[in-house]
Amino acid sequence: MKSVGERVPKLDAADKAAGKARYVQDLRLPGMLEAKVLRSTVPHGRIVSVDVSEAWKVRGVRAILTAKDIPAKAWGYAKDTTALKGDRVRRIGDELAAVAATDIEAAIEACERIKVVIEPLPAVYDIEATLAPGAPVLHESKGSNLVQTHHYEHGDVAAAFAKAAKVVEGTFTLPAQQHAALGPVGAVAEWDANGRLTLHDPTQIPFLVQRDLAEALDISPADLRIVQPAIGGAFGARLDLYPHEAIAALLARKAGAPVRLLFSRDEDFQTDPVRPRTIVKLRTAAAADGTLLARDADILVDCGAYVSWGSMTPVVMVNTFGNFYQCPAAKFRARTVWTNTQPTGAFRGFGNPELLFAVETQMDELARALKLDPIEFRLKNANRPEEVTPAGGRITSCGFKEVLEAVKAKLKRPAAPAEPHLKRGIGVAAVFHVGGGARIYRSDGCGATVKVDDFGKATVIVGATDIGQGMETAMAQIAAEELGIPVSMVRVATQADTDVRPWDVGVHASRTTFIAGNAVRLAAKEAKKQIEDARAALKLPPDAPVDKVVRAEHFRQKGRLISASAFYDPPTSMVDKANHGNVSAAYTWGCHGVEVEVDVETGQAVVKRVVAAHDVGRAINPMLVEGQIEGGVVQGLGYAMFEECVLKDGRMQNGFFLDYRIPGIKDVPDIETVLVETGDPEGPFGAKGIGEAPIVPIGPAIANAIADATGVRMREFPMTPERVWRELRNSR
């Protein structure tokens, strides 16, 4: 291997570091207008009137829209939202009107002059209270605030609990988490004279937005082109169609000029989707010898006011619940609910961090109760290679044993500190996650084209999206390896739009390296064959350089260009009605070991050291894999220790980076990464997806370490100093 396995620096790193990468906030089109959305300050109410007459008097205003001016089309998974709201608002931040003007100050002033009358209705914010009889119903046509119930079961759960030597149970409470991507939310829309729309949009799903936005705008998807600028992070936040995308397009059409709609950071905090607030009630049972017997979960997940991907987190939870560890009996119920709060969306890990906080805490509790080493207890119940799980998961490569053993070898119990108020402890937690795509749509595929030009340079045109994770670099390495040329001779056409790129379902579920990587590998392999066939047919010597072969092949009568396309869709199935099935072509395991120091007088817990071992199949680029693991650890540490949307009467109280704390560099502990390379049979060069798994186990590993240090069991995130202090006080 010459390119795969190399620590190639990210190809886009220099431009990003030098400020040359163009993000949505850098786009300037000739004649471009700026847009602002007027949002509801009332969490639930009937819209009586929206009067825009005064707003037109602001100089520079070019277009104003209210619900009356746009197609009355509901969209979304539950068809429960529209771009602008006409009769009802259901959360603070609901879109009431939008203005495009020659500058942003004029657009803001015009919004301030719009007179809105809303008759308030009773509102509900609590995810348990929203299901109580008599709670205000958000969407009356749906009958109640229950969106959906997900069920799963295998084995005889009641019998298993009855015979168990030890049962632990608890309720785990998880907050809404903000994606807090550096890049602002926004889109730039422009229409040509033929009525065709180009949307510059840092979305994760360009081809699905093409379909869904066309439907919302009542135009043909053929007349819509999605161009993705450089994306300043997404983490799942850009995985759906959102009102601002439609509003930008509608304003641009009305104004007859390009329109840019860019969120302020406050707007991002208050209105963009978040990781759902979740409550997990879990019981776990084990036999005296440490054999896992059964699990029983009852879960509540917030959708916010409108259904987006937050509602589907139980689908990933159930996948883990039915597959992770050899657990002979399992029962699962998850209900998703509407509340008068900001909609919830996909977020790295997608339900798995929420569920595994509970599962991995109870694995620790059981190990302690049964006087077993937490890693030995997990090893005893670990999944093995070539196993078919009760949920129908087909496990192929499996490095669970190896990641557990790696942490066991590297995590040592620290010496007790001299100061009596400081206590140190260690904890571990493991993760199971999809690593070979996830078939949540009918297709989990991606297309790729590889062409090789007269100069020996290969261009990769792939449906996949780079959101900062390193898709561009990984694809270049895979193509270079297959073609036998250096990475410096490969370009990935990241600027290409939906008119040029072959279809892809989107960047989510840790799927890109695996799925797009296989598509690129197949296309490169075919291009390489074309080159070698030409070399043979033209009787060129084996050492003739690639560029010479390519030129010779087309500078002739009946010549050909070197270009090959491929489509890869993994051998998986969607789950059946009972949530059984094999949704991924490969699965990954990881284990985190953590050392914490707790100040028992103040409750402040500081993570000193992390060992993060992951089964990555094969590292296409070890440096990027380490970056993904470190990034996941830090983002998961934020979720576990700092981050929380504090709501009061439906409004986020801390929607600003001062009080919404993401970890800073000084909060990042020493992180030692261990890459376990199991060589997956289906993955490109053996690789498996690793984007999400590292965010999952860090939280429960910290909680388990806090329990080890202090004896106090934390069952709510974030584990702030005050929360730990209260638990310490209550335990005395």
Add this chain to the structure above:
Amino acid sequence: MREFRYEEPRSVDEAIALLAKPGRNRVMAGGTDLLVRLKRREWTVDTVINLKRIPGLRGIEDRKDHVFVGALTHLDEIGRSELLASRWPFLRETVHEMGSPQVRAMSTVGGNLCNASPAADMAPPLLCLDAVMVARGPLGERTVPLTAFFAGPGKTVLAPGEILTGIRIPPAPAKGCFIKFCTRRAMDLAFVSVAAAKVGSDVRLALGAVAPTPIRVPPSVEEAVKRCSPIDDVRASAEYRREIVRVLVRRALAKVAP
């Protein structure tokens, strides 16, 4: 950000004259608080008066009967000053608990104090050192002890048209410490801060973020807990803040007067 007029006076008198003009006028030092508030549209300002071009407002000087710190001295200059470190090493520790290197390179000691946040990090150590504020306004120059400078959250006793020009610190060296309690280990606002100093045999104590202003309190755990009046907010509960005062004061006093 709404539009505003922008002025760069070259003397304190010119700045005072600009400040006295009708309208909502604000002086700007480092801008690290002002610009954030303007961008968030929390404040509406007609004129921003940038003080940075005025000579003589920045720098640290030994004036024998006191050390003078110009109001526009950047926080990182406080942190780097050998003069300050030789007498009051805990001022350097304090500065290192504030913002980031980028923020410290822009923000000023005068701005930190005049912003009058109850959590202003420079306040507790300077309160312990009996610092005196020097202000100039239309009626001339006057001095105010720091203990009498803060009037409430975001409020000082500076009269309209008055500008803080510097801080006088009495020359006696002191052993001291500053303990800032916050969730993150940097780039965070204190929900409790404690400074303690021993000047000669005199032990002094000051608290931040647990009263409407930073306060000087008698040097005992009981007095500190009795005199603080913390609030419940999104950062922490009053009950917890009071407990943290108890813990941190005990630790701070043990450090300076074991």
